[in-house]
Amino acid sequence: MVKRAMVLASVLVLASCGSSDGVEGYDALSNFVADNRVGGGSDQWIETITAMGTSERVGLIFGYMDDHQACVEAVTGMQEANPGRVYVCTPAN
Template identity: 50%
Template structure:
C-alpha cells in the first residue's frame, strides 16, 4: 500500500512539472513555436503519456526536411530506453 501511494504521489508531482504554471517560460515557448515554423515542415512536439493518463510535451523536433519522420525516430529511441512509456508526435504549428 505504501508503494502504491508513493507511485501515485510521484505521478501527481511529475504531472505538475509539465504544467504551464510549473516551468518559467513554458507558455512563451509554446506561443513562439505556434507562431513560427522552423524550416518547411511543421515542427513536431513529442508528447508522453504521464502516470495520470495525460499527454505532456517533452520534446520538440524542428528544422529537418521531414520533422514528423525525425520525431518518429526520436520516439523509437525513447522507447528503447523506456519501453513502458507511450509517446506520440503532434504538430506544433
C-alpha cells in the same frame, strides 16, 4: 543509428523542462513555437502520455527535411530507452 542518437540528444534538453505546471517559460515557448514554424513542414512536439491519461510536451523536433519522420525516430529511441512510457508526435504549428 547515429541520426537517431543525434535527434534524441537534441530532444533531451527540452525533456528536462517537464510539465507546464510551474515551469518558467513553458507557456511562452509553446506560444512562440505555435506561431514560428522552422522550414516548410510542421515542426513536431514529442509528447508523453502520463498515468492520468493526459499528454505532456517533452521535446521539440525542427530543422529536418521531414520533421515528422525525425520525430518518429526520436520517439522510437525514447521508447526503447524507457519502455514504460508512451511517446507520440504531434504537430507544433
